[in-house]
Amino acid sequence: MAAEIQPQPQARKPCLLSKIEALQDVVSSAVIIPKEDGVISVSEDRTIRVWLKRDSGQYWPSVYQTLSSSCSCMAFNPETRRLSMGMDTGSVCEFILSEDYNKMTPARTYQAHQGRVTVVLFVLEMEWLLSTGQDKNFTWHCSESGQQLGTYRTSTWVSGLQFDVETRHAFVGDQSGQVTILKLEQDNCSLVTTFKGHTGNVTALCWDPVQRVLFSGSSDHSIIMWDIGGRKGTAIELQGHNDKVQGLCYASHTRQLISGSSDGGIVIWNMDVTRQETPEWLDSDSCQKCEQPFFWNFKQMWDSKKIGLRQHHCRKCGQAVCGKCSSKRSTIPLMGFEFEVRVCDSCYESITDEDRAPTATFHDSKHSIVYMHYEPTTGNLLTSGTDKVVKLWDMTPVVS
């Protein structure tokens, strides 16, 4: 049989398209304007800037405005060109951008919060403006009348917010690592459920309304995929970052999750694969493989004159094992472990090379990411870094 010549795999990585460097301060939030080759940025230096791509391929400022206080977050709706900005003072300021993106007109100011606005979200279908603040309030306003419709008190301040238009559920992720689901009505809301899986605060939330899956990213370096629509309550952990997760975007057309972390890492997760939940860790007074007692099991240590051992857990089967019986490490991508983790010797034998095939790709943005935005129509990703630079990436080599 003739040997087939395999084509050399191409370098499949995000391609840096452009950099916006003429910034005085860190850009806390930015969006790509679809179809316009433009970027809107808000920065700690109190400016809001619109950048348009010129013939040279460079982004140049088209219009900018200096605000009376710094802007902490923003939402942009391309259909209405409405820009909603959450301010340090607690108010949300709305601007309408002109069709050519050369003019910015103030539209309305909402006195939404008592402290810094942490997240703002505009829902065109409902004409609702959702916001959360350091005053621990979640509020929603009617964007037509400007009137406050309702408010909900959260236990700690909120750092992630998503909304499902179809069922009117709001997903609220907070500093304690908890996610709360609220059902919103026109002027009241009810608590549906809360869930907690992170040991650090929630830094980003991303909702996929088609698969009905919620992704939460955390300062504990992990991402959890919560299967809300499946109603089975599965939660799958994705371990692929070495630092705080700072941004999450979902490319629904290719079913890929894009995540960015403060060490500059960009991970692209194939969400078309079926992953399994990690097992509960089992409790035992002795190694579940060799039966040697663990160090707190004084009785067995005394009876069998054995030295107590430290307890470890196999990440694949969840058994309590001693160090000797779990000396090997392996990736288990189908359980979300893209990094090597402790496994017991028998599980190590059972993991095939095929099982070890990564289900994510890893890239370096070369700056510490503070904010990330993905624009599906152009396939471009925006990262903003602590280096005061905004980078634009063509993701089509990896997100396709």
Ligand SMILES: [Zn+2]
């Ligand atoms: Zn053992």
Ligand SMILES: [Zn+2]
């Ligand atoms: Zn095991």
